[in-house]
Amino acid sequence: MSNFSFIAETDWRCACCNKNLQASKVNVEYMGSVFNVELMVCPDCGFVLIPEDLALGKMLQVEQLLEDK
Numbered sequence: 001m002s003n004f005s006f007i008a009e010t011d012w013r014c015a016c017c018n019k020n021l022q023a024s025k026v027n028v029e030y031m032g033s034v035f036n037v038e039l040m041v042c043p044d045c046g047f048v049l050i051p052e053d054l055a056l057g058k059m060l061q062v063e064q065l066l067e068d069k
C-alpha cells in the first residue's frame, strides 16, 4: 500500500454542513490497487474533497509509479 498526501491549505467548507474540512486518511482504490491517501474530509457527513490536481495530475504520477514496478 502506498501513501500519498493531498492535504492543502484550504478554506473549503462542506456545502451541506458548513463545517471546515479536516485532514483525514482515506483508502482509495485506483487501477486495481489500494492507496492510503490523505484528503480533506467533512467531519460530519464524510464528504471528501477531491482536489483538481488529484483528479488531473497526481493520479498520473500514481500510474507511473505502478508502471515502474
Ligand SMILES: [Zn+2]
Pocket (backbone or CB within 6 Å): 014, 015, 016, 017, 018, 019, 042, 043, 044, 045, 046, 047
Ligand atoms: Zn458535511
